[in-house]
Amino acid sequence: MAEFSIIEQYFKQARLYQNNVVLGICDDSAIVSPPPNHELVICTDTLVAGRHFPTNTSAHAIGWKSVAVNLSDLAAMGATAHSILLAITLPQIDHAWLKDFSNGIFDCCAPHHVDLIGGDTTQGQHLTISVTALGWVKKGQAIKRQGACVGDYVVVSGQLGDAAFGLQHLGHPLQQRLDYPSPRCLLGQQLQGLASSMIDLSDGLIQDLNHILLASKVGARLDLETLPLDPALHHLPHTKQWQYALAGGDDYELCFTISEKNYQQLIQKELSVPVHIIGRIEAPVGLRLYYQEKRQDLDLHGYQHFAQT
Numbered sequence: 001m002a003e004f005s006i007i008e009q010y011f012k013q014a015r016l017y018q019n020n021v022v023l024g025i026c027d028d029s030a031i032v033s034p035p036p037n038h039e040l041v042i043c044t045d046t047l048v049a050g051r052h053f054p055t056n057t058s059a060h061a062i063g064w065k066s067v068a069v070n071l072s073d074l075a076a077m078g079a080t081a082h083s084i085l086l087a088i089t090l091p092q093i094d095h096a097w098l099k100d101f102s103n104g105i106f107d108c109c110a111p112h113h114v115d116l117i118g119g120d121t122t123q124g125q126h127l128t129i130s131v132t133a134l135g136w137v138k139k140g141q142a143i144k145r146q147g148a149c150v151g152d153y154v155v156v157s158g159q160l161g162d163a164a165f166g167l168q169h170l171g172h173p174l175q176q177r178l179d180y181p182s183p184r185c186l187l188g189q190q191l192q193g194l195a196s197s198m199i200d201l202s203d204g205l206i207q208d209l210n211h212i213l214l215a216s217k218v219g220a221r222l223d224l225e226t227l228p229l230d231p232a233l234h235h236l237p238h239t240k241q242w243q244y245a246l247a248g249g250d251d252y253e254l255c256f257t258i259s260e261k262n263y264q265q266l267i268q269k270e271l272s273v274p275v276h277i278i279g280r281i282e283a284p285v286g287l288r289l290y291y292q293e294k295r296q297d298l299d300l301h302g303y304q305h306f307a308q309t
Contacts, residue, residue, distance in 0.1 A: 006093070006121050011086065011102055017113035018082055030117040032083065038136040043073035049127035053179075054170070059097045061179035062129065063104025068181045069202065070133035071112060072252040075188030076200040078143040079135035081112045086119035089128040112185050143188070143256070147197040148216035152257040154279035157184050159228045160205060161241065164248020174232055181252035186272040191256060194266050198256035204247040206300050209255055210287060216257075222279035224291040238291065239298075246289075247300040257281055 012025045022031035034040060047066050049055050067084060074081045086105065090098075105116065114133075159177075166175035184200075191198060197216055199208050213220055224238075227245045234241075258266065266275070282288075289296040 006098065009098075011105075011116060011119070011121075013106070013116065016115045016117075017109075018115050021083065021115055021117055024115065024117040025119075030083075030085070032117070032134070035136055037139055039139050039142065041074055041077050041079040041135040041137055041142060042132065043070055044130060044132045045069045045073065046128065046130040054167075057179060058104075059100035060104035060107070063101040063106075064108040064180050065104075066129045066131050067105055067108040067114070067133075068183045069252060070131045071108070071114070071183035071185055072181065072200040072202070072254075074133055074135040075183050075185045076143070076198050076254060077135070077137060078141060078188050078192040078195070078198070079137040080189060081114050081133060081135045081183075081185055083115040083117045083134050084109065085132040085134075086116060087121075087130040087132075088119070089122050089124035089126065091123070091125060091127060112183070137192075141192050143191060143195050143198040144215070145197055145199055145212045146215040148212050148218050148220075148257040148281050149196055149259070150218060150281055150283050152196055152259055152281040153263055153277045154209070154220055154222065154255070154257055154281060155263070155275050155277050156201070156205070156228065156253055156255045157187055157273045157275050158182075158251070158253040159230050160201070160246075160251055160253065161227075161233055161244030161248050162230055163250035163252075164244040165230070165233060167248075167250070172232065174230060178250055181250065182273075183252060184254045184273055187254055187275075190269055190271065191254075191258075191266070194262040195256040195258050196262075198254060201251040201253045201255050202249060204249045204300070205251075205255065206246045206287065207249075212255070212257065213285070213287060216281075217285065219282045219284045219286045219288065220279050221282055221288045221290060224289060224296065226276065226278045228274070228276045228278075242296075242298060243300065246298070
C-alpha cells in the first residue's frame with residue numbers, strides 16, 4: 001500500500017473544524033491564515049514505542065496520547081489549540097492498527113476542534129510518532145515559565161502521580177490516566193492574564209517546577225501534605241506517594257504560579273478541573289520540601305530522556 005493511500009484512507013478528514021485552514025492534507029505544505037492580533041504558538045513531541053509507552057498499549061491510546069501531550073504544551077502557554085501535523089514511522093502496514101490509531105488521533109482532536117492538516121508517513125524499524133501542534137494566543141498574552149514572583153502561590157490542576165502508579169500497576173483503573181491524559185486546554189485559557197508563570201507536568205513535578213524556578217530566578221516551598229493524590233495512593237508509605245507524585249511524570253496537569261489576588265479571581269470562574277495550592281514562591285533560589293512543617297530531604301529527579309553516564 002502506497003504512502004499516499006495510507007494518508008487518504010486513515011488520516012484525511014472531509015471536514016475541518018477551523019475555517020482559517022486555507023489548505024490541509026493534499027499538497028506539499030498546509031496553509032493557515034492567522035487571526036489578526038494573535039501570535040502563533042508551536043510545539044512538537046515525539047513518542048517512541050517501548051520508551052514513551054508500553055509496546056502492548058492499544059493503538060487508539062497511542063493515537064490519543066500523541067495528540068494530548070502536544071495540546072498540553074499549548075495549554076501551558078495559555079494558547080487555543082488550532083491544528084496538528086503528524087509524522088509517523090511504521091515498521092509495517094497493519095490496517096486494523098492504523099484504523100484504531102487514527103481514530104485515537106481524531107477522538108482527541110475533536111473536543112478541542114483541532115484539525116490534522118499535514119505531516120509525513122514512512123517505514124522504519126521502530127514505531128515512532130511525532131506530532132507538531134499549532135495554536136493561537138493574543139499578542140503578549142502567552143504564559144511563560146519566566147515570571148514567578150515571590151509570594152505567589154504554587155498551584156497544580158487535577159491529581160498527581162496517577163499515570164506513574166498506573167504504569168507500575170497495569171490493569172488498575174489509573175492506567176487510564178497513563179494511556180489517555182487529559183490536556184487542560186480550557187484551564188490554560190482561563191489562566192490568561194492571571195497566572196504569572198506556567199508549565200505542564202510531563203517529567204514530574206520536581207523537575208518541571210524547577211524549570212519555572214530557574215527561568216524566574218526564584219525558589220519555592222512545597223507542602224507535601226497538600227499534594228492532590230488519588231485514594232489508591234493514600235495507603236502507600238509517604239516516600240512512595242511522593243515518588244509517584246513528585247517524580248513519576250506523565251501527569252500532563254498544569255503547574256502555575258499566581259498571586260493571591262489573582263487566585264481569588266480564578267476560583268470565581270467555573271473551572272474545567274479542580275486546582276490545588278501546594279506551596280509558595282520564596283526568595284532563596286531552590287526548591288524546599290516540607291511535610292507537616294518538617295523539612296524533607298528527598299533524592300528525586302523526575303524522568304530522564306537520556307540515561308545518565
